Structure formats: structure tokens, C-alpha cells
Amino acid sequence: MSGMANQPTSENLRRKPIWIPPWGYAEGWMIVSGLLMVGFALQLAGGGLPSGVLAWPVNLYTALIFSALLTIAHLFGRSVPLFAWLGRVPATICSIALITFLVLIMGLVLQDDEAAAPWVRRLGLSSMTSSWPFLLGLILFLSTLGMATLKRMIPFRWRNTGFLLNHLGLYIVVLGGLMGSADVERRLMELREGELVWHATDRAGHVYEMPLALELIRFERKEHHPKAALVETGSHRLLSESKADLFEIDSDIRGHLGDWEIEVHRFLPLSMPVGDRYEPVLDVGAGPSARVTAVHTGTGEKREGWITCGSFAFPHRLLELEEDTALAMTVPRPRAYRSQAVLYTPGGTPETILIEVNKPYRVNGWTLYQHSYDDRFGRWSRTSIIEAIRDPWLPVVYTGIFMMLGGAVYLMFRGRKLIIPNTGETTRASV
Amino acid sequence: MLPFDPANVTIAAMLCWLVSLTLFAAARGNRTVKATGHVLYVAGILILAGLLTALWQFMGRAPLRTLGETRLWYGMFLPLIGYAVYARWGYRWMLYYAALMATVFLGVNLRHPEYYDRDLVPALQSPWFVPHVVVYLFAYAVLAASAIVAVRGLIRRARTTELNVADNLVQIGFGFLTLGLLFGALWGKEAWGHYWTWDPKETWAFLTWIVYLAYMHHRIQRPQQVRVSLWILSLAFVILLVCWFGVNYLPSAADSVHTYGRS
Numbered sequence A: 001m002s003g004m005a006n007q008p009t010s011e012n013l014r015r016k017p018i019w020i021p022p023w024g025y026a027e028g029w030m031i032v033s034g035l036l037m038v039g040f041a042l043q044l045a046g047g048g049l050p051s052g053v054l055a056w057p058v059n060l061y062t063a064l065i066f067s068a069l070l071t072i073a074h075l076f077g078r079s080v081p082l083f084a085w086l087g088r089v090p091a092t093i094c095s096i097a098l099i100t101f102l103v104l105i106m107g108l109v110l111q112d113d114e115a116a117a118p119w120v121r122r123l124g125l126s127s128m129t130s131s132w133p134f135l136l137g138l139i140l141f142l143s144t145l146g147m148a149t150l151k152r153m154i155p156f157r158w159r160n161t162g163f164l165l166n167h168l169g170l171y172i173v174v175l176g177g178l179m180g181s182a183d184v185e186r187r188l189m190e191l192r193e194g195e196l197v198w199h200a201t202d203r204a205g206h207v208y209e210m211p212l213a214l215e216l217i218r219f220e221r222k223e224h225h226p227k228a229a230l231v232e233t234g235s236h237r238l239l240s241e242s243k244a245d246l247f248e249i250d251s252d253i254r255g256h257l258g259d260w261e262i263e264v265h266r267f268l269p270l271s272m273p274v275g276d277r278y279e280p281v282l283d284v285g286a287g288p289s290a291r292v293t294a295v296h297t298g299t300g301e302k303r304e305g306w307i308t309c310g311s312f313a314f315p316h317r318l319l320e321l322e323e324d325t326a327l328a329m330t331v332p333r334p335r336a337y338r339s340q341a342v343l344y345t346p347g348g349t350p351e352t353i354l355i356e357v358n359k360p361y362r363v364n365g366w367t368l369y370q371h372s373y374d375d376r377f378g379r380w381s382r383t384s385i386i387e388a389i390r391d392p393w394l395p396v397v398y399t400g401i402f403m404m405l406g407g408a409v410y411l412m413f414r415g416r417k418l419i420i421p422n423t424g425e426t427t428r429a430s431v
Numbered sequence B: 001m002l003p004f005d006p007a008n009v010t011i012a013a014m015l016c017w018l019v020s021l022t023l024f025a026a027a028r029g030n031r032t033v034k035a036t037g038h039v040l041y042v043a044g045i046l047i048l049a050g051l052l053t054a055l056w057q058f059m060g061r062a063p064l065r066t067l068g069e070t071r072l073w074y075g076m077f078l079p080l081i082g083y084a085v086y087a088r089w090g091y092r093w094m095l096y097y098a099a100l101m102a103t104v105f106l107g108v109n110l111r112h113p114e115y116y117d118r119d120l121v122p123a124l125q126s127p128w129f130v131p132h133v134v135v136y137l138f139a140y141a142v143l144a145a146s147a148i149v150a151v152r153g154l155i156r157r158a159r160t161t162e163l164n165v166a167d168n169l170v171q172i173g174f175g176f177l178t179l180g181l182l183f184g185a186l187w188g189k190e191a192w193g194h195y196w197t198w199d200p201k202e203t204w205a206f207l208t209w210i211v212y213l214a215y216m217h218h219r220i221q222r223p224q225q226v227r228v229s230l231w232i233l234s235l236a237f238v239i240l241l242v243c244w245f246g247v248n249y250l251p252s253a254a255d256s257v258h259t260y261g262r263s
């Protein structure tokens, strides 16, 4: 490993007075502490990072200039102790430690919390990603990562491919994500059946005209079948013996719940009460119901009747089995929800599209997501909220992500070089 | 209704592994016994693959709707990946470990058949769900093994070369960890509209990832500093455990999208 041979050994690094090149860990920890102090001072003085400064095209220039500066430093500034330090492992460890420290705070303190203690908020601890210390930490992280990458990139050698996939990939992901974040647009479109909507609102409440319009034809919520369960009559709590074997209700199905054998004769996914019975209907407010018989396995006692979990339009109904035990139907859980809508784009022909959870729809740089609906009405909601997102930097970030995917596979198959005892030299693993 | 009981098929797969691993342990260089062991190990995986295909056929939908069904996928993929790692690196114990992990998951299904009923919420119904979780489980399994090496090394005052196994495990585990993180990002984009939101679970996944990264780089530069490396490795595993089990209990996780377990 020629790259390693001319690195200072740990012995002479430790005895070296601080700030005499080559810099190592001592200088690194000083730099990290300095950045933290400056970061928190800026935070106290001026509050968080000004938002939106890095909007297009400033972010593009910033990314290019930053990368160009690193390249120049790498090509011509090797004699500057700082630049030499940035490309080696001590700087890597120090910058990783700094990021770890800041992200650890983020992982322990609730973010975006209005109720956080004043000092927590003033130091930016509850809004870490838009704080000065975090930005400075990322700059150090990107500088070390960039310098390490350049060392193996110029001149290019095929055997460095794995290294470059990981390091350059991560550099692209972090820089692209950071720079791109100001250009991300997220807006909500509230659709109502039969209404043409071409405006959208962002989180701050600003209203925008969109370069597309949507008309909701139908909001659909598909549901899993409800389940049969034993509950306590008074509290409606599930009885523990019933938790183990809820069974899915369907027509002509038998099952056991506790001491009772249940038979479902008829299951109506959509129904309404008519007198004492339930009839299938497709009207707004319909809900599931089932006609069931329950026979006690010990005594042979028989109960017969309807059960339903109700809907916003009619109440639920239990079948009483024993003094404080009843048979109930659970509220069906959503299986999928989606919006069927007509999409209008300038110059394009109107098109009927489906937008579903996990299946967003892409059009003209915007991606449309099924966001939410009016859950008071469940499947009968007549409004549907669509989130429209534009992230023009996504291709950049994805390029980095796919490089890293390749790098990860490479890593697993290459394995680690083995360290030979006493010399500290490395050789390729052959285990 | 299925014309067969998934439980019996699951048990058949587990028996295959049990016999296979017993044969490995008893082989003592006997080629035929070893080969039989390999055949049975792979047979266990194929039986589960067959079960999943059959479920898919009979139910007319991907068997990915309930927690019980997703456990079958883990049960198939863990030994599959374990076998691939064994084939590449020759770690025999990997076969035991992967089969044991798979048995735990399948055992949960056998003990709690009701898990076949528990429906997945729409956000989890995605082709990304199984790869994302399987890859993470496998990373955790391999990194747990590296943590065992670390603790043993700290107690026994390990020397440089003893870390070679840990290094290789971290390299494999870290590769899977990276895949899990990236699959999660790609899925997040499809499901929630952004690839990274610093949700508490994501934050802790990132912390786990970056501490292992620190370990790897520290090993490159200071191969002689064994104790520091061992401490980083132990710390990394503590953070991994927080990420896996602890996040739901942290104050910072008040409104995480990842805490499905609670409802």
C-alpha cells in the first residue's frame, strides 16, 4: 500500500508539537471545537440559517465553486497543512465525530418542537438541520470527503473504482441533497369531487397557481374485511382470549372464538339498517354488516343476529352472548386509498389518472402523491388531498445513490484487507 | 381458504435446516454427508419459496398483506443471504446463524397464527418493504456477530490479528446496512415524497451507519490501536440497538412515521 507508507505513523504524530505539520488528531479536535464555538455563536447572534438563500441558481454556483476550490486545493495546495490534513483519515474521523455529535443531539431532542426550552431553541438544538453548527459540520465533512475522493480520482485508476463509487457517490448525495433542498417545492392540493382545482398551498399557507389542474372524479378507500371478536359488553374492550384468533368475516365462514362456534351466513360489505335487518346498498354512509349464529360449544346455547361496526351514518351493533360478553365486528382497516382524477396540463389532452399511496403519478417535473382524505367519513370521503412535489435535484442525488449501491455490493464481495501482525501492513483477505 | 396448512410447510423447511446443520456438525470431512447437508439447506429455502408461490397463486395477490406473510419472506431470504455469504467467505457458522434467525421469525408465526390476520397499513404495502427490512435484518445479524467479537476482544485483550474477523464482518454488515439505508431512501421517495426527512428512525439509522464508518476508517489508519477500535465497535452496536428497539421510547420520536408497532 504505497498510499499508506508515506503517512506519518502514530508514534511520531503523538510526539509532535501541535500545529506543526503534518496535522493529525490534536489539530483535528481543535478545529472541530472551533467550528462548534463559531457555529453556536452565530446561532445565538443571528438565529438559524436564513432560508431560501441557496435557491436556484445560487446553489448550482455554490456547488460548482466549492468543488472547484477543493480541486484547486488538491492540485496546487498540497504544501498547505490544512489541505494536506483534509484528505487523510484523522480529518475523516474528526469530521465524522462532529457530525455524529450533532446528529446525536438531533436524535435525542424532539425537532421542530414549539414547546422546547428557550435555551434549546436559541442554540438551534430543536431545529438542527437549519442551524449554523450543522452547516459548518457539513462543510467540514464534505471538504474531507471531497479531498479524500480527489486523492484517488486524479489520476484515475480502475482499481480505485470501488473506492470512488462509495466516496464520490456519498459526496454527490450529500452535496446534491444539501444544495437541492432549497429548490424542493411541496404543495397540497385539496380536491373535491367534481371541482376543478389548479391552485395549491404550501406549508406556510401561500397559495400558488399550479402548471396543472386536477378534477377529482372519485376518492376510493379499499378496506380489508372486518374481523369478528369477543368484547366486554360495557367497555367494548377486546377480550384477551379473542385477541389470539380474530377471524376475517366473509359469507359462509365458520370459526371459533373462546367457547363459541361462530357461523357467518351472510356478509354485506356495504349495507344500511332497514328496520331490524340490514340490506345491501351503495349509498353514502353504508358500512359492513353480517348475519351470524353463535353456538356455545359446551352447553349448545344458540344466539342469532346481526353484527356491524357501523359507520358515520348508523351505529354499531353487537350480538350479546353471555352476561358481559358480546360478539363484535371490528372497524375495517384501510387496504389502499387512491384518487381517480382528470389531469389537465397546458397543451396536453385531459387524462384520467390514479394516484395511490406508494404509487405516485409523475407529470412535467411534478410528482403527485395521495396525501390524505377526510377521515371522518372514511371510504365516503368526498375530498382528497394530493401533495405535489417538485425536486429538480433528484437526478443528481439518485446518481449518487446508485453509485453507493454499487459501492456497497463491491464492499461486501471485496472484503477487508487483512492486517499482518507486527508490521501493520495490509494484504488482501483470502478467507 | 387454503387447501393446505402453511404451518406444516413451514415446519418442513425448519426440519430440513435442522437435519442439514446436524449433518454439517457430524460430517468430519465425509463428503457425502456434507453434500447431503448442503442439499437439505437449500431444500429448506426452496420449500419456503414454494410456499410463497403457492400462497400467491391461491390468494390471487402477493402474500405481503399481513405481518405473518412478511415473516415468511424473512424466513426465506435470511438463509438465502446466509448461504450466499457462506459461499463467498466460507464462514460455516453463518449457516447456523441465518437458519437460527429464520427459525425465530417462522417460530413467531407458528406460535401466533393470528399474525396472518394482522393487516398492513397502506404505506407498508410496497415492493420495497421486504427488501428493505430483510437487508436490515441481515445487517443487524452480521453486526451483532461483530459485537460479540468486540466484547470478547475487550475481555481477552485481543491482538491485532484477532480483529480480522470483526473487520470482515463489519465490511459485510456495513454493505447491507448501506443497502438498507438506500432502499429506505428510494422507498421513502415513493411513499412519502422525500428520500430523507430526518425522521427519528432515519436519524438513528444514520448514526448507526456513520459510527461503523468511523470504525472502518479508524482500522485503516491505526491498525495497532486495537482497544480504541473495539470500543468504537461496541459503541456502534449500542447505537444500533437504540435504532432497532429504542427509538419508539425516545422523546424525539413523538411523531415518527416509523412507529407502526404502537397502534
Ligand code: HEM
Residues within 6 Å of the ligand: A003, A004, A087, A088, A089, A091, A092, A095, A096, A141, A144, A145, A146, A148, A151, A152, A163, A166, A167, A170, A404, A407, A411, B213, B216, B217, B220
Ligand atoms: C459510503 C461511505 C464510505 C465507505 C464505504 C468508505 C470506505 C472506505 C474504504 C473501504 C477505504 C479503504 C480504501 C482502500 O484502502 O482501498 C476508505 C478510505 C478512506 N476514506 Fe472512506 N468510506 C466512506 C466514506 C468516507 C467519508 C465520509 C470520508 C471523509 C469524510 C472518507 C475518507 C476516507 C479516507 C481519507 C480514506 C483513506 C484514503 C487513502 O488513504 O487514500 N470515507 N474508505
